[in-house]
Amino acid sequence: MQIYLPIADLPVNVFLLLGMGLAVGFISGMFGIGGGFLMTPLLIFIGVQPAVAVASVASHIAASSFSGAISYWRKNAVDVVLAGMLLVGGFIGTASGVWLFTALRRMDQLDLMIGLSYVTLLGIVGGLMVYEGARAIMREYRGVPGMPRAPGSHTWVHGLPLKMRFKRSKIYVSTIPVLGIGIIIGFLGSIMGIGGGFILVPMLIYFLRVPTATVIGTSMVLTLVTMASATVMHAATNHLVDALLAFILMIGGVIGAQFGARTGQKMRAERLRLLLGLLVLAVGLRFAYSLVVQPEDLYSIRVVEGGI
Amino acid sequence: MKRAAVLALATLWLAAPASAERLVVSLSNHRVAITSSFTGEDLVLFGTIEPDTPRGALRDNYDIVVTVSGPRQTYRTRRKERVLGIWVNVDSRQFINVPSYLAVLANRPISEITSPEIARRQQLGLDNFILTQRVGADFADTVREDPFRVAFISLSALKDLYGEDHKAVTFLTPTVFRAAIPLPSETPTGTYAIDVKLFSGGQLITRANSALEINKAGFEQYVADAARNQGFLYGFATMLLALLTGWVASVVFRRD
Numbered sequence: 001m002q003i004y005l006p007i008a009d010l011p012v013n014v015f016l017l018l019g020m021g022l023a024v025g026f027i028s029g030m031f032g033i034g035g036g037f038l039m040t041p042l043l044i045f046i047g048v049q050p051a052v053a054v055a056s057v058a059s060h061i062a063a064s065s066f067s068g069a070i071s072y073w074r075k076n077a078v079d080v081v082l083a084g085m086l087l088v089g090g091f092i093g094t095a096s097g098v099w100l101f102t103a104l105r106r107m108d109q110l111d112l113m114i115g116l117s118y119v120t121l122l123g124i125v126g127g128l129m130v131y132e133g134a135r136a137i138m139r140e141y142r143g144v145p146g147m148p149r150a151p152g153s154h155t156w157v158h159g160l161p162l163k164m165r166f167k168r169s170k171i172y173v174s175t176i177p178v179l180g181i182g183i184i185i186g187f188l189g190s191i192m193g194i195g196g197g198f199i200l201v202p203m204l205i206y207f208l209r210v211p212t213a214t215v216i217g218t219s220m221v222l223t224l225v226t227m228a229s230a231t232v233m234h235a236a237t238n239h240l241v242d243a244l245l246a247f248i249l250m251i252g253g254v255i256g257a258q259f260g261a262r263t264g265q266k267m268r269a270e271r272l273r274l275l276l277g278l279l280v281l282a283v284g285l286r287f288a289y290s291l292v293v294q295p296e297d298l299y300s301i302r303v304v305e306g307g308i
Numbered sequence: 309m310k311r312a313a314v315l316a317l318a319t320l321w322l323a324a325p326a327s328a329e330r331l332v333v334s335l336s337n338h339r340v341a342i343t344s345s346f347t348g349e350d351l352v353l354f355g356t357i358e359p360d361t362p363r364g365a366l367r368d369n370y371d372i373v374v375t376v377s378g379p380r381q382t383y384r385t386r387r388k389e390r391v392l393g394i395w396v397n398v399d400s401r402q403f404i405n406v407p408s409y410l411a412v413l414a415n416r417p418i419s420e421i422t423s424p425e426i427a428r429r430q431q432l433g434l435d436n437f438i439l440t441q442r443v444g445a446d447f448a449d450t451v452r453e454d455p456f457r458v459a460f461i462s463l464s465a466l467k468d469l470y471g472e473d474h475k476a477v478t479f480l481t482p483t484v485f486r487a488a489i490p491l492p493s494e495t496p497t498g499t500y501a502i503d504v505k506l507f508s509g510g511q512l513i514t515r516a517n518s519a520l521e522i523n524k525a526g527f528e529q530y531v532a533d534a535a536r537n538q539g540f541l542y543g544f545a546t547m548l549l550a551l552l553t554g555w556v557a558s559v560v561f562r563r564d
Contacts, residue, residue, distance in 0.1 A: 067558040
């Protein structure tokens with residue numbers, strides 16, 4: 001069944017979109033991430049303009065992270081104060097990301113920038129995850145016990161001023177890295193069409209030592225609010241959010257996530273991390289490939305609005 | 309006296325064809341609505357060639373060239389080049405107010421219908437259609453071999469937005485013809501101008517105009533308008549929709 005997307009301006013098969021939503025939702029439920037880094041490339045792959053894909057996926061992620069955030073909220077696994085501080089940074093990051101997005105689009109370099117960001121970010125994060133995951137599994141294989149970090153261990157982050165106490169997470173850290181992480185996530189999210197959960201969770205754990213009890217719930221709240229505000233900002237400035245496209249993806253996404261979560265709970269954490277790392281790395285490599293290989297057509301057309 | 313008569317006769321013979329025929333054209337549908345199930349459509353244009361005066365004579369060889377041009381838009385065509393190993397948009401040209409849709413339909417190749425000179429003057433065919441480019445401070449069409457112009461046309465042709473078809477016009481009788489106007493799935497919305505030109509013996513005899521309106525209808529229309537004119541509200545509504553979907557999912561799949 002073909003359906004005409006009003007903003008993307010192209011007809012697509014509804015079942016293809018639903019299927020993509022289900023598949024990405026399954027993966028996102030399994031790993032506890034938003035799945036934007038998979039959805040945006042998939043949409044670009046089926047012919048949606050990168051700009052429309054990035055802007056529309058934001059609302060899709062908002063939907064899936066909202067259902068996640070609700071269930072973590074019920075379990076009292078959200079650090080509201082920490083989420084609030086991250087959000088202050090998140091807003092600044094999102095607003096500047098949307099601004100840069102508009103500017104790059106005007107200079108015809110948006111697609112390149114999206115590609116480059118994907119290669120760099122997914123390459124580094126995926127590489128690290130695979131390395132860590134493989135090492136953990138090797139250790140387990142050899143029978144060497146893991147090296148759990150001492151709860152009181154300190155890094156350079158803890159030497160920064162303007163400290164604040166986050167009671168729910170039982171941490172006492174400087175607000176500078178908290179704001180910084182928020183800015184980075186909001187910025188990347190609005191430019192790349194990703195929620196950033198897969199970078200945010202490791203960042204919160206490694207830099208701020210947020211305990212596992214609150215880390216996912218808090219990250220979901222941040223993702224939810226940054227993606228919801230990215231949706232509004234993208235719609236208001238670039239008019240590129242395709243609500244119909246987003247809605248179909250959401251439906252598939254929230255259903256898929258439920259099944260993914262069940263599968264994920266049955267798997268071991270190290271395996272899960274390694275798998276996610278491989279997935280992230282594969283998407284990054286796919287983008288690298290398309291940047292390096294000579295495109296089929298060197299020319300492309302873009303509609304110029306208002307003579308810009 | 310005799311010479312004057314010959315001259316008068318000659319002028320009459322020369323002048324007569326210019327107004328001897330009349331073109332009457334009609335479109336199968338003047339309004340096309342793009343709904344959520346729109347995947348392209350063919351419109352049919354019918355036309356007859358009639359003598360201008362009741363007992364006027366008709367010739368036996370007519371050619372028809374139909375040019376359908378969609379709403380005007382400004383486009384930028386970009387060219388990628390390899391910079392430090394990756395492919396980057398380096399050079400670009402702006403095409404100012406060119407048709408977003410352009411179909412040239414004829415009953416045989418334009419080169420057989422008329423001379424290259426007339427074809428250029430009458431803008432017959434994609435090669436002769438004026439596509440204004442901004443060149444520095446000037447606005448001008450370039451030579452037809454210009455790589456950006458060629459790329460612009462071929463990329464548009466790839467989406468079936470630009471096209472030239474010299475079999476699309478068929479004569480049902482020597483004076484009645486039909487032309488199939490293909491509207492692809494990505495047809496831009498707006499007003500389309502239809503220009504029908506009648507040729508005989510390589511000369512333009514007369515022309516007729518018609519128009520066509522393509523609109524998004526129903527839900528599509530609503531969404532597209534809202535996104536363009538009420539960006540903030542639209543974004544806000546999309547966000548609420550997302551939250552609602554997420555909330556419904558969490559209620560439906562609640563396990564505790």
